[in-house]
Amino acid sequence: MTKPKILITRPWPAGAQAYMQSRYDVTVNDAAPLTPAQLSEAMTQYDAVCPTVTDKLTVEVFATPNARVKMIGNFGAGYEHIDINAAKAAGITVSNTPDVLTEATADIALMLMLMTSRRASEAERQLRDGGWKGWGTTAMMGQSLQGKTLGLVGFGRIAQATAHKARQALGMEIAYYSRRQAAPDIEAAHGARYVASLDELAAQSDILSLHTPGGPETHHMVNHRLLSLMKKSAILINTARGSVVKEDDLAEALKAGTIWAAGLDVYEREPIVHDALLPLNNAVLLPHLGSATVETREAMGMRAARNVDQFFAGEAVGDRVA
Secondary structure (H helix, E strand, O other), rough: OOOEEEEEEOOOHHHHHHHHHHHEEEOOOOOHHHHHHHHHHHHHOOEEEEEOOOEEHHHHHHHOOOOOOOOOOOOOOOOEEEHHHHHOOOOOOEEEOOOOOHHHHHHHHHHHHHHHHHHHHHHHHHHHHOOOOOOOOOOOOOOOOOOOOEEEOOOOHHHHHHHHHHHHHOOEEEEEEOOOOOOOOHHHOOOOEOOOOOOOOOOOOEEEEEOOOOOOHHHOOOOOHHHHOOOOEEEEOOOOOHHHHHHHHHHHHHOOOOOOEEEEEOOEOOEEEEOOOOOOOEEEEEOOOOOOOOOHHHHHHHHHHHHHHHHOOOOOOOOEEO
């Protein structure tokens, strides 16, 4: 029996990739991210494509004539780079990899909180550049997070894991805003207080941490207006999607002292980072490390592989999103 042909658009961790190669006729793209034209061509050559966040599967890609692909097994929890409506219209199943990156991403959010509040990135640059002149009583003073309010925008799995770590390890107070209020038992488990509007949460929070999906509803949710509602001592953290933050407005707010600092792991035009953010000492900038642990990325690959297995076995795809 002929094995299904599958394109993996970026190399996977060794174990998960070897598993796929043992079961399918796999092509792995180990060059640059695929262009729209290359993705359209792939639609005619493979039975399934396993993309990552770097691959933009647009209406035009799904409209490719004589398309062969029937399954998109996304390597990642987010799928804003995939036009879900176009996939549905083309009769193509789409899956993602939820759950497995929760703890790793929450760790990054916590790390960004600590790095921004204690000015760790700025201090390291000073030391490496030869500017450190020794210990001083008022040198590089940051902020304590003990007893401060962590405001979570969104209250899904990653936000809840972030709340748990911040509360248990740092003694922070937890508040959140979401389209739907969480069940009382979930709120109780995290000591979380629901706030009725994003504006109220922004005004109350010492740390405002973003945990929302991308897309039109959240595009540039954090802008000049919202930033102006925050405390001057407040810190913005983004481990969600770059499109949620209007980077021009954030850079202006950081330069003007409208807020104290920001810690970012995602950007609107990755891998391009806004020029105005790069020189700012009060901006901690990471290169999209949210799920980047050996254990998490391997688990993501195996979760994507399981979805592909289920599809070609004619079973219900457990993580189907379209």
